[in-house]
Amino acid sequence: MKSSVKSSTHSRAARRTPSAGRPRVTARRRLARWRAQLTFDRVSFMVVFLGLPLAIFVVFVLVPVCEALFYSLTDWTGFSPEMNVVGFANFTKLAHDDIFVHAVRNNIELAIVVPIVTLAAAFAIAIVVTMGGPSTGAVRGIRAGGWYRTVSFFPYAVPAIVIGLIWAQVFDPASGLLNGVLTKVGLHGFTDFAWLGEVKSAMPASMFVIIWGSIGFYTVLFVAAIKGLPAEIYEAARIDGAGRLRTAVSITLPLIRDNVQTAYIYIGILCLDAFVFMQALNSGGGPDNSTLTMSQYLLTTAFKKNQFGYATAMGVVLAVITLLFAAIVFAVIRLFGGRDERGRA
Amino acid sequence: MTQHTGRFDRRTFMRGALATAALLPLAGPLAACSSPSGGGGSTSSGTKSATNPFGLKDNTSVEAVIFNGGYGYDYVTFAADQVTKQKDFSGVKIKVSPSTQIAQELQPRFAAGNPPDLIDNSGAGIIGFNTIAEQLETLDDVFDAKNYEGTKIADTLYPNAKATGTYDGRFVAMNYVMTVYAVWYSASLFQENGWTPPKTWDEALDLGAKAKAKGKYLWVWGKEAATYYRTLAIDSAAKEGGDEVRLALENLEPKAWSHPAIQGIFEKLGEMVTRGMFVPGGAGTQFTAAQAKWSNDQQAILYPSGGWIENEMKKATKSGFEMTGFPEPTLTDSPAMPYEALRAASGEGFIVPSKGKNPAGGKEILRAMLSQDAATNFSKTKLAPTIVKGTVPADGFGSTALKSQSKMLDDAGDNVFNYQFYDYYGMDSDQLVVWNSFLSGHTDVAGLTKGMQEISDKVANDSSVKKLKIT
Numbered sequence: 044m045k046s047s048v049k050s051s052t053h054s055r056a057a058r059r060t061p062s063a064g065r066p067r068v069t070a071r072r073r074l075a076r077w078r079a080q081l082t083f084d085r086v087s088f089m090v091v092f093l094g095l096p097l098a099i100f101v102v103f104v105l106v107p108v109c110e111a112l113f114y115s116l117t118d119w120t121g122f123s124p125e126m127n128v129v130g131f132a133n134f135t136k137l138a139h140d141d142i143f144v145h146a147v148r149n150n151i152e153l154a155i156v157v158p159i160v161t162l163a164a165a166f167a168i169a170i171v172v173t174m175g176g177p178s179t180g181a182v183r184g185i186r187a188g189g190w191y192r193t194v195s196f197f198p199y200a201v202p203a204i205v206i207g208l209i210w211a212q213v214f215d216p217a218s219g220l221l222n223g224v225l226t227k228v229g230l231h232g233f234t235d236f237a238w239l240g241e242v243k244s245a246m247p248a249s250m251f252v253i254i255w256g257s258i259g260f261y262t263v264l265f266v267a268a269i270k271g272l273p274a275e276i277y278e279a280a281r282i283d284g285a286g287r288l289r290t291a292v293s294i295t296l297p298l299i300r301d302n303v304q305t306a307y308i309y310i311g312i313l314c315l316d317a318f319v320f321m322q323a324l325n326s327g328g329g330p331d332n333s334t335l336t337m338s339q340y341l342l343t344t345a346f347k348k349n350q351f352g353y354a355t356a357m358g359v360v361l362a363v364i365t366l367l368f369a370a371i372v373f374a375v376i377r378l379f380g381g382r383d384e385r386g387r388a
Numbered sequence: 389m390t391q392h393t394g395r396f397d398r399r400t401f402m403r404g405a406l407a408t409a410a411l412l413p414l415a416g417p418l419a420a421c422s423s424p425s426g427g428g429g430s431t432s433s434g435t436k437s438a439t440n441p442f443g444l445k446d447n448t449s450v451e452a453v454i455f456n457g458g459y460g461y462d463y464v465t466f467a468a469d470q471v472t473k474q475k476d477f478s479g480v481k482i483k484v485s486p487s488t489q490i491a492q493e494l495q496p497r498f499a500a501g502n503p504p505d506l507i508d509n510s511g512a513g514i515i516g517f518n519t520i521a522e523q524l525e526t527l528d529d530v531f532d533a534k535n536y537e538g539t540k541i542a543d544t545l546y547p548n549a550k551a552t553g554t555y556d557g558r559f560v561a562m563n564y565v566m567t568v569y570a571v572w573y574s575a576s577l578f579q580e581n582g583w584t585p586p587k588t589w590d591e592a593l594d595l596g597a598k599a600k601a602k603g604k605y606l607w608v609w610g611k612e613a614a615t616y617y618r619t620l621a622i623d624s625a626a627k628e629g630g631d632e633v634r635l636a637l638e639n640l641e642p643k644a645w646s647h648p649a650i651q652g653i654f655e656k657l658g659e660m661v662t663r664g665m666f667v668p669g670g671a672g673t674q675f676t677a678a679q680a681k682w683s684n685d686q687q688a689i690l691y692p693s694g695g696w697i698e699n700e701m702k703k704a705t706k707s708g709f710e711m712t713g714f715p716e717p718t719l720t721d722s723p724a725m726p727y728e729a730l731r732a733a734s735g736e737g738f739i740v741p742s743k744g745k746n747p748a749g750g751k752e753i754l755r756a757m758l759s760q761d762a763a764t765n766f767s768k769t770k771l772a773p774t775i776v777k778g779t780v781p782a783d784g785f786g787s788t789a790l791k792s793q794s795k796m797l798d799d800a801g802d803n804v805f806n807y808q809f810y811d812y813y814g815m816d817s818d819q820l821v822v823w824n825s826f827l828s829g830h831t832d833v834a835g836l837t838k839g840m841q842e843i844s845d846k847v848a849n850d851s852s853v854k855k856l857k858i859t
Contacts, residue, residue: 118852120519122498129852136850142818215677216669237672240611240828245672327612327820330671330828346491347814349519350852 114355121351133356143357146328146335147364153250153314153336154368158307161254162261166303168195169265170291174277182277192266196259203256207323210252214238214324245329253320257313261306268302269295304376308369315365318342337361440476441533441755442748447479450749452506453494455513456486458699459565459736463766464508467756470536480749489513498523503741506750509561510736517555517737518812518854524560525740525747527553527754536759544758546797549775552733552806555856562754563734565766566773568695568793569623570713570730574706575788577686585714587727589624589656592690592717596665599689606665608688610675614823615816618840620692621657623731624716625649626805630724638809638858640848645840651833652719658833661826671824680704683711692716694735695772698789711789713796729803730796734775773797809844812856818843 115133119126137143172188185191198206213220216237225233238248272295280290296303318338321329328335337357345354436443444450452468454461461484468482487493491513497503498520509515531542531550546566553561573585581602586592596606609617626634629649636644660666667681667688679697681687683705691697698711705711718727738757740750756762763776771787773780773794784791797804810816822839825831831839847853 121495122515122519123523124499124501132852136852211674214672215674216672217667217681218677235667235669237669237828240669240671240673240824242825242830325611327817327824330821330830331825332821343814343817346489346495346513347516347817348853349491349516349814351495353852 111355111358114352115359116356117352118350119352119355120349121345121354122349126352129352133353134360136353137356137360142332142335143337143340145332146337146340147360149246149333149335150315150317150337150361150364152246153253153317154311157250157253157257157314158310160250161257161310162303162306164254165195165258165261165306166265166291166296168192168258168262169269170287170295172262173266173269174290174295175287182274182281192262195262198256199259201256203319204323206252206256207320210248210255211239211324214248216240239325239334240330242330242333245325245333249321249324249329249334252324253314253317256320257310261310264302264306265299268299272298300376304372307372307376311368311372312365315361315368337364438534439474441529442751444477444480444746444748444752446477448746448749449481449483450506450746450753451504451744452482452484452508452750452753453487453490453504454484454506454508455490455511455736456488457511458696459766459770459772461486461508463762463770464753464757466765467753467762470756470759470762471752474536477752480752482749482753487513491515498741501743503744504750505740505744505746506753507739507741508564508736509739514737514811516812516814517561517808518856520739520741521555521558521560521856523741523743524558525742525751526558526560527562527740527751528559530562530751530754530758531559533755535755536761541755541758544777545775546734546777547802548804548806549734552735552808553737561737561739562758563737564757564774565734565736565770566695566732566775566793566797567735568713568730568732568796569619569693569716570695570792570796571620571690571692571716572697572711572713572789573690574683574686575710575712576708577689583689586717588717588721589653589719593656593659593663593665595689596660596663600663600665604686605667605688606660607690607692608667608678608681609670609824609827610673610678611671611824612820613675613678614670614827615810615819616692617657617827618810618819618823619731620716621650621653622807624653624718626731626807627716627725627727627729628652628719628723631805634805634807635858637844638807640809640813640844640855642845642848643841644844645837649719651837654833654836656719658826658836661829666827668828671828676700676704683709695789695793698787699771713789713792715796715800725803725805728796728799728801729805730800731806732797732800732804733806733808807858809858813847813853815843815847 114126116128116130117126118129118132168191172184172192174182175185176183176188201209212218216222216235219238221238222233222236225236236244238244276294276298277290280294285293316338317336321334321336321339325334326339328339338361341354341357341361344350344357450468452464454464465484468484471477471482472480488511490507490509490511493513494503494507494515498515503523509517528550531545533541535541535544549563550559552563553559555561571585578584581598583595583598586595592606599606607617622634622637625647626649629647633647633649636647667678670678679691679693679701682689682691683697683701686706695713698705715728715730723729738754740747740754744750757766758776760776760779763774764779766772766774767779768785771785771790773790780790780794782791784794810819819840822831822836822843825839826833826836848855
């Protein structure tokens with residue numbers, strides 16, 4: 044980095060940099076030097092790049108978070124300025140609220156199944172379009188790989204709410220495309236089958252829609268990551284006799300571990316929310332609440348039941364679960380990550 | 389890029405940010421305490437007189453937020469124009485704005501103590517009355533005032549106009565539109581097949597069997613409207629068992645759902661479910677799509693709903709359908725209330741928040757709405773009766789449904805009732821789950837009863853929810 048120092052002001056600053064080997068300076072000299080460093084250039088830099096973002100962060104993130112924490116301890120109805128602090132009563136109530144517990148279970152189910160299926164499928168597609176090609180010459184993808192990549196990205200370009208509404212129509216018992224096709228091919232058991240209305244099928248059908256809508260993005264993410272890997276490794280692996288599957292699992296996957304981790308956390312958070320998809324598919328929470336998510340229940344509690352304090356407590360629980368989820372993903376990936384993990388961001 | 393001395397690297401920044409963050413939880417609650425307070429200073433009222441019963445000052449402004457649903461909001465604009473036509477109020481500025489999500493949109497304004505002067509509190513985003521009733525002006529003076537024709541407003545209304553808007557003894561919501569709950573059918577289809585509307589549940593079962601013979605179903609339901617069958621069951625049970633049934637439900641009494649009248653009707657509904665008299669797959673069908681299976685495809689022959697059904701399905705009704713309503717069937721031949729008894733309620737609750745800037749202006753708009761011109765305009769353009777009597781002509785402006793509503797209201801006379809517990813406490817979304825499950829055949833009558841009672845008990849036992857005592 045230092046080698047690129049060019050302008051004179053910068054090089055002066057660079058010369059003053061204390062290095063570890065030098066004898067210790069007195070406090071006064073240190074203060075004087077610090078003052079000398081407070082040039083307009085430096086101060087304005089700090090204001091713009093530190094002060095401003097920090098202020099925005101404080102006003103729009105930290106303050107609302109703290110306010111939310113406070114509201115979760117009150118019995119605020121949302122429609123009056125008055126509220127009483129009730130301590131942790133809302134949280135105790137939540138623990139005994141069977142519908143909320145059900146919603147938490149649904150969200151956890153989503154956060155386990157959807158990421159695994161989506162990322163596995165996305166990884167498979169990414170492997171095929173980047174290194175599924177002929178086994179002679181340079182490692183490359185199948186023919187027209189770019190085209191498949193584009194097609195798989197299509198659903199992601201459609202807004203989630205539209206995806207939800209389209210699939211709600213596809214799943215319609217009588218006039219839906221899915222039952223139309225199934226009954227046409229002779230599966231008459233599916234006549235008037237309510238995909239989103241049966242406890243058995245509502246959750247899998249909803250999961251399918253989220254997966255369908257998400258695969259494309261993660262495919263593109265993985266393709267980009269794989270393309271950034273050095274070709275020599277693959278050539279070496281091939282010379283050593285590794286097949287395609289072996290290369291994918293033992294070489295590519297560990298090398299893009301960071302991307303998988305990021306992707307897992309992203310889609311996991313999406314599943315812990317899942318509001319848009321679920322609201323479009325089954326705004327009421329599905330048969331026997333089988334697709335109800337925490338965020339949906341929160342909305343009902345806040346705006347239909349006018350219990351804002353209680354709803355905010357749900358929000359706090361949702362945030363805690365999300366943080367826990369991220370921590371677990373980090374821990375698990377680190378567990379499988381080997382020793383080289385330390386020191387990487 | 390060159391790097392400076394490294395004193396201000398990312399780590400230092402994060403440390404600073406964390407220190408700031410650590411301080412904030414202290415500041416947060418303090419800010420939170422202060423932010424939602426503050427009240428709207430209301431405009432001091434002018435002198436009250438016979439022509440200005442609420443003391444609205446000229447040259448003030450009034451703000452109304454109206455639920456923009458099936459009835460639109462232009463009828464309030466029409467009424468607002470009537471206000472400014474009065475000689476005392478020519479300088480009053482009235483702003484009427486539509487909203488489809490009343491609770492979401494107005495919640496911050498209520499919290500900040502700055503609500504509008506008039507609100508049409510209805511639709512899916514209705515603000516629960518148990519939450520806001522205390523913050524509303526009483527509207528007794530509106531009904532005591534004279535309308536623009538000089539008649540006392542109270543004398544021009546259908547009976548019970550106040551009851552539906554009274555909470556804890558305070559009349560705070562002026563429900564404007566008369567809604568009749570009934571069972572709806574196609575008069576032409578029934579005539580063609582020689583069917584008659586069933587007066588008892590046993591007759592309904594017979595009719596269901598006849599419909600099956602023709603390859604049709606008796607009922608249809610959609611996932612967001614499964615609770616219409618809850619309404620049907622309660623209406624019918626209230627007629628069968630009298631007021632005690634309704635009041636037990638309203639006051640969230642234990643075992644309210646186990647009343648014999650309710651159980652008897654649940655049993656009949658359960659039999660219809662097991663005998664396949666419901667169009668299957670309702671739990672997965674969007675409700676207007678389901679309703680079209682009745683109004684357009686005629687796959688089902690009956691549908692329980694409020695009088696809004698005609699307007700709602702206007703574009704999806706078969707031509708020559710002749711939509712007509714009849715009172716819900718009763719369990720026995722000798723119910724506590726006559727067969728003609730109806731759940732008829734005024735809906736579209738207009739409220740005037742006390743903390744608004746100009747409550748007198750809100751009331752003045754209500755006065756205009758209850759005067760002849762605006763009320764007739766409403767019935768004519770929306771094909772629905774208001775609480776103002778005598779605004780619907782005998783031909784119902786050419787609508788068979790509106791005509792049958794007027795007839796049912798006349799037949800019922802004083803035997804009209806209403807209940808609102810599921811709206812007070814926001815229970816509908818929880819109840820939908822249970823009803824969808826029951827109508828799909830996944831739970832039996834016992835499961836339905838247990839589910840409904842649990843929802844009721846949950847609210848009853850929740851000390852943080854303010855209860856309303858209904859008598």
